[in-house]
Amino acid sequence: MSFRIFIPRDAGAVAVGAEETVTALEQAAAKRNVAIEIVRTGSRGLFWLEPMLEVATAKGRVAFGPVKEADAASVLDAILADKPHALKLGLTEDIPWLKRQTRLTFARCGVIDPRSVDDYRAHGGYKGLERALTLTSDAILADVTTSGLRGRGGAGFPTGIKWKTVAQTGADRKFIVCNADEGDSGTFADRMIMEGDPFVVIEGMTIAGVTVGATKGYIYIRSEYPHAIEAMNAAIAAARRAGYLGPRICGSQHTFDLEVRVGAGAYVCGEETSLLESLEGRRGIVRAKPPLPAHKGLFGKPTVINNVLSFAAIPFILAGGAKAYADYGMGRSRGTMPIQLAGNVKFGGLFETAFGITLGELVDDVAGGTFTGRPVRAVQVGGPLGAYFPRALFDTPFDYEAFAARDGLIGHAGIVVFDDTVDMAKQARFAMEFCAIESCGKCTPCRIGSTRGVETIDKIRAGERVEQNLAVVEDLCNTMKFGSLCALGGFTPYPVMSALKHFREDFSPAPRRLQAAE
Amino acid sequence: MSVYEPWEPKRGAEIIAEHTHLEGATLVILHALQEAFGYVPQPAIPMVAEALNLSRAEVHGVFTFYHDFRHKPAGKHVLKLCRAEACQAAGGDAVAARAEATLGIAIGNTTPDDRVTLEPIYCLGLCATAPSAMLDGRVVGMLDEARIDALIAEARR
Numbered sequence: 163m164s165f166r167i168f169i170p171r172d173a174g175a176v177a178v179g180a181e182e183t184v185t186a187l188e189q190a191a192a193k194r195n196v197a198i199e200i201v202r203t204g205s206r207g208l209f210w211l212e213p214m215l216e217v218a219t220a221k222g223r224v225a226f227g228p229v230k231e232a233d234a235a236s237v238l239d240a241i242l243a244d245k246p247h248a249l250k251l252g253l254t255e256d257i258p259w260l261k262r263q264t265r266l267t268f269a270r271c272g273v274i275d276p277r278s279v280d281d282y283r284a285h286g287g288y289k290g291l292e293r294a295l296t297l298t299s300d301a302i303l304a305d306v307t308t309s310g311l312r313g314r315g316g317a318g319f320p321t322g323i324k325w326k327t328v329a330q331t332g333a334d335r336k337f338i339v340c341n342a343d344e345g346d347s348g349t350f351a352d353r354m355i356m357e358g359d360p361f362v363v364i365e366g367m368t369i370a371g372v373t374v375g376a377t378k379g380y381i382y383i384r385s386e387y388p389h390a391i392e393a394m395n396a397a398i399a400a401a402r403r404a405g406y407l408g409p410r411i412c413g414s415q416h417t418f419d420l421e422v423r424v425g426a427g428a429y430v431c432g433e434e435t436s437l438l439e440s441l442e443g444r445r446g447i448v449r450a451k452p453p454l455p456a457h458k459g460l461f462g463k464p465t466v467i468n469n470v471l472s473f474a475a476i477p478f479i480l481a482g483g484a485k486a487y488a489d490y491g492m493g494r495s496r497g498t499m500p501i502q503l504a505g506n507v508k509f510g511g512l513f514e515t516a517f518g519i520t521l522g523e524l525v526d527d528v529a530g531g532t533f534t535g536r537p538v539r540a541v542q543v544g545g546p547l548g549a550y551f552p553r554a555l556f557d558t559p560f561d562y563e564a565f566a567a568r569d570g571l572i573g574h575a576g577i578v579v580f581d582d583t584v585d586m587a588k589q590a591r592f593a594m595e596f597c598a599i600e601s602c603g604k605c606t607p608c609r610i611g612s613t614r615g616v617e618t619i620d621k622i623r624a625g626e627r628v629e630q631n632l633a634v635v636e637d638l639c640n641t642m643k644f645g646s647l648c649a650l651g652g653f654t655p656y657p658v659m660s661a662l663k664h665f666r667e668d669f670s671p672a673p674r675r676l677q678a679a680e
Numbered sequence: 681m682s683v684y685e686p687w688e689p690k691r692g693a694e695i696i697a698e699h700t701h702l703e704g705a706t707l708v709i710l711h712a713l714q715e716a717f718g719y720v721p722q723p724a725i726p727m728v729a730e731a732l733n734l735s736r737a738e739v740h741g742v743f744t745f746y747h748d749f750r751h752k753p754a755g756k757h758v759l760k761l762c763r764a765e766a767c768q769a770a771g772g773d774a775v776a777a778r779a780e781a782t783l784g785i786a787i788g789n790t791t792p793d794d795r796v797t798l799e800p801i802y803c804l805g806l807c808a809t810a811p812s813a814m815l816d817g818r819v820v821g822m823l824d825e826a827r828i829d830a831l832i833a834e835a836r837r
Contacts, residue, residue, distance in 0.1 A: 510808030
């Protein structure tokens with residue numbers, strides 16, 4: 163009898179030794195003269211257990227983790243003899259961290275072979291597109307609107323309205339663009355889904371193309387994600403071979419094809435208009451809006467530009483799940499959000515759940531606090547442009563409006579946890595420094611404000627005219643917030659001002675510095 | 681480590697010609713040139729401009745805007761350390777300081793023997809297994825003193 167063993171090819175698993183584990187496992191199997199079939203999947207997103215190995219059994223998949231190179235042989239022995247093992251986690255689906263999630267977008271990630279269209283189909287893939295092909299554009303738009311889906315990149319703009327605008331705009335050519343320039347620190351959901359279930363992104367983009375009448379799509383992936391680029395390219399080729407991309411997709415009248423384009427290390431290209439400039443082969447300089455990309459986007463044509471997770475949510479919605487999707491969530495934040503727990507956490511990874519869960523539950527309960535064992539002092543939500551939250555605000559529910567009401571944002575739903583050794587003045591300085599490095603330079607508040615911000619925070623940290631300089635920082639933040647063209651300059655004040663507001667003691671002349679890490 | 685071809689105008693022209701049919705091909709071509717030669721040789725800039733019917737200034741502007749493109753070859757090995765928030769929260773500053781001290785260079789520089797280029801990178805998307813790094817395209821997570829030392833030893837070999 164042959165054993166079917168699943169090991170992720172996800173970059174997060176590879177970074178902690180998945181390749182070495184695979185080699186060791188193959189050698190151990192050869193030595194024991196047993197036949198094993200190793201399937202490389204995406205990651206389930208439980209990164210403290212990576213490399214996580216799963217084996218197919220009659221009862222379902224059984225997981226082991228973390229299986230390092232040195233553990234491979236003993237784990238194989240336990241599998242062969244069906245015996246207990248210290249790393250055995252039981253049925254994967256019953257692992258509490260996974261079981262308490264609501265995986266709609268990530269249902270297949272870590273389960274299927276990301277290079278196999280057949281495997282994707284066998285797990286419910288392409289049902290959304292097949293149904294969409296029987297519907298009118300208006301009927302598809304109605305489903306997307308009913309689902310309540312909002313842009314998952316961070317801005318939270320209703321996807322249905324965006325698509326409708328493009329559908330109603332007449333033009334000889336239209337484009338679908340997938341923003342896979344996931345540059346926010348603490349976020350990796352786009353990377354995971356592209357590596358673990360790339361067809362769901364392709365299917366979502368194809369549905370968008372069919373809806374608005376676009377025949378060409380681009381996926382703009384950052385160069386820092388070589389594994390995702392490879393996975394998407396492989397999946398696009400496979401989808402083309404299977405007739406899901408190209409002329410007359412699935413035997414319909416629709417033509418749609420995709421191309422991967424690779425970024426070149428500019429954070430600002432995650433901003434949609436800057437991304438479009440970059441796709442056109444220019445410097446990633448932000449465009450003034452209006453015109454909106456929906457009217458004049460790529461090459462001046464009407465363009466749907468959405469985040470990876472927005473497209474990835476579409477197949478479930480179109481496969482008859484619009485109402486079910488909308489039933490999850492709270493307020494105007496409908497559906498589920500793939501939340502990413504990162505930084506100094508005990509249980510880091512991807513946690514997809516309905517909107518409404520509190521920040522405290524996510525940090526203390528789901529992430530289990532810090533891996534250093536020290537108290538949590540601050541959490542940054544939403545990447546380098548997101549606010550730092552103190553424990554006092556841990557009752558904030560995960561919801562676009564609730565975070566905005568507390569001068570924060572959920573952004574792309576990355577949560578970075580810091581323990582009590584963090585120096586918040588240093589973090590505020592980093593926010594300004596990062597903005598200065600990455601500013602496209604078009605507007606003055608962002609270009610100059612960030613540099614002046616770094617200098618002024620340096621003065622504060624040196625104890626120089628602290629109160630006056632704090633006033634300068636606040637003033638700079640106001641100018642950047644209200645005077646910048648895009649979110650880079652406009653949102654950099656969030657981490658800076660939140661650090662100032664909630665952790666003022668770190669900016670005093672004799673700051674409280676534990677700095678055990680340094 | 682990667683092996684690159686020496687700059688050769690004829691080869692450069694071939695690479696450019698392979699991509700001119702694409703819409704908005706500038707970045708694609710610059711990437712392809714860097715992949716072949718390890719950097720974007722200065723003489724290639726006017727060639728790209730000519731092929732795409734752009735001005736040299738426009739192509740130069742694109743080339744200099746993006747952090748990825750090099751104007752000269754990097755060291756034999758390139759070690760990129762993630763310097764973003766999630767890695768900072770997980771002890772990335774200490775890892776970076778150790779790498780700088782061991783190699784005797786600040787981030788952003790190449791060792792005098794041209795063996796190792798140490799660069800910052802802002803997020804590899806390995807934030808749940810931070811701190812992380814990339815050595816010549818290979819990702820490594822959960823860095824601690826022992827792991828960064830091993831990585832540097834490997835890069836120096």
